[in-house]
Amino acid sequence: MDQGAEGRCWHCSRRYEDCEETARWLLDRIQCPPDIAIICGSGLGLLAETLSSPKIFNYSQIPHFPESTVVGHSGQLVFGALQDKSCVCMKGRFHVYEGYPLWKVTFPIRVFKLLGVKVLMVTNAAGSLCETYRPGDLMIIRDHINMPGLAALNPLRGPNDDRFGPRFPSLWDTYDRDLRITALEIAQKLGQANLTHEGVYCMVGGPNFESVAEAKFLQKLGADAVGMSTAPEVVVAKHCGMRVFGLSLITNRVAQAYETQESVNHSSVLEVGKQRSQLLQMLITDLVRSIQFKVENQEPAA
Template sequence: MYNDIEQACAAIVPRLRLSPRVGLILGSGLSALADEMTDAVVIPYRDIPGFHEPKVVGHRGELAIGMLAGQPVAAMRGRFHFYEGYSMQEVTFPVRVLRALGCETLIVTNAAGGLRPDWQVGDIMRISDQIFLPGMAGHHPLRGPNDERLGPRFPAMVGAFDNDLVPLTRAVAADLGITLREGVYCMLSGPHFESAAELRMLRTLGADAVGMSTAPEIIVAIHGGMRVLGFSLITNLALPDGPPANHEEVIEAGEAAKPKFAALLRGILARME
């Protein structure tokens, strides 16, 4: 994998105008934030060895590197998913490349179903912890021989979401008048939306939101020594006695909440050292 990372960087670095320090993964409906970059270079995933083109609506499949809110940022406009047939190592490979490019912080976003009946569509949840069910079942990005050049054999996840960006995020949300939810994100493999029994199980486990991405990306970022900040945009209420979810409403909710979410991310970037 180390050689693969070097090959990917070799396709990116000659085109750069700056060295990114913050990696940003933009989920469903959020790719437009990267349009605000200045001095940007945009590289299609197909031009980067080891990257794949997303097949999900709302994921552009581009890496944009430039200045955003005063920070040198490398933004992934969309991701590829485990349910598309990729391995966890392939899904998380871009995070390895972001780290190799110089990113010390990863801000990751996703669209998720809200498991709390007192929450609303359009709410933003900071991921305070996670449950990685596919990883617990053996589909893990760190499975196999460990390369110490990339990180330690057994990275700790307790405390992984507690860093100096948390109070900063709360302060930015308060200043913008945004209600910031905080809770546990659970990843399932997908691609089906959950059954009523599965939703009841997730609430019993302590999850507040559920989705089909993000958890392995966070683990690989922690493995690589990155500081992590994660957000779920609640695009539907995933309740056992509620209406069934569909992908169209996920996209619509993402579009409606985009200005609020973009303002929060810009504010966080602007206040980072």
Template sequence: MANLLEKIIETSSYIEKITDFKPEIGLILGSGLGTLADEIENPIKIEYEDIPNFPISTVEGHEGRLVLGTLEGKKVIAMQGRFHYYEGYSMKEITFPVRVMKALGVEMLLVTNACGGMDKKLYPGALMIIEDHINFTGDNPLIGRNFEELGPRFPDMSTAYDRDLVKLAHSVGDKLDIKTEQGIYAAISGPYYFSKAELRMLRNIGGDAIGMSTVPEVIVAKHTGLKVLGISCVTDMAIADEIESISHEEVIAVANETRPKFIKLVKGILSEVNL
């Protein structure tokens, strides 16, 4: 992107011409989880392909639109489908929507994903609140020129995931009788599922779950000053000595099965969060 600031202004201005709605919470909905956007009241829907400077989702399970409206009394903007590094987009491109959310007034980002569980407690269908991450993608969205208007040259990632929001997520889960786990999310570039040797390596360095998204968006969200909560839907076991095979279709199927529980948890969190 030749001039990131100009592109943010162009894109946010385009959305503001369509609606004067001012979102306060951003939602990034992962594989199979996009139907949460259907719960948004008085929705304003904008297709990615119509938005200046936006990439287009190319992966099954990612619808490809922004949805603005009210959910559990909160003003939200939801990405119904995200972008991935493995689709061929740059790190700056896949994180660009987070910059736009910030420009539109968002204060908090709730990011979700489908992932593989490397810890035996993370069975298919489990919901894991992300406490920290490992960036194993081999790239970083902050590489290159830094615009001080957007954030500091060297942002602190030691508390990328807001501790109060993590506590709130577990508290809401308890109230709703939804079991929530907690762990470290390891992000890889994809687009293949890791080998057994690679899974052992990630587990040995502290990863509890593995996926191909989320961390780039969180890095940019933290850089730009947003509070972040991350929730992973575990769709498969990625334990090196037990894994046989996995397909994207199986990932989507488990995400679909877990969807009602996931939606209930997210809506409960939104109803209680205070910005």
């Protein structure tokens, strides 16, 4: 074996050991391992404050954990109970545009796998490519287009570690159908069916917002909303055998005409997040309540 190959294999093994060390560090400090992990997108971190008996860790405290550098991302891991379910919330995620490699962006997901997490709920702020979506609407993610992944920027790139999952995972059923149906029913019960949609999320690299030509291109591909996150975490969660639920808060319309006067900035994204935070909390809370786990093998039941 040449030195390059040996180095790559050592690095892959080292990542597993790092995840294992982080998981052990957390397990030594929490009372109950989480069954559900929730990633809170831009401006959506208030959900973590609803957990009862919270145990909070700054990312800087946690061994091998990256640190969030984005405004609106607090950079905390919060463990606690939500609707009598053991949960962990990420108040802030990591992005490629911050300079992190994808294996580092998705490091928390693999740690969650080792903690025993079975369901990943991921939220994000996204721009609308669909003419019928308006700022403040919710989009339950039915599928995604991973633009970086199509260009070989994939978090599963490199030697596969079978301890996490298979070499070639299928993504055709990534976003759990039962959770999507339940979420739509909850939105209807909350009287928000008119602003809740189901659609396709497209991830781009960022940090710039899309050009008009790019927006038109993405719409032709079949994307309903676009953002700068989510796909890497979801790919790794699927690789790790987790059920996945995704929810986008539509914060702006993506300009698709040069004559438009509409403009978007990060501050306006955060403002829409604040306005819809209560609705998001109610929907996610009710969805968590609906999840049942089989006692015998601790796998989630449909």
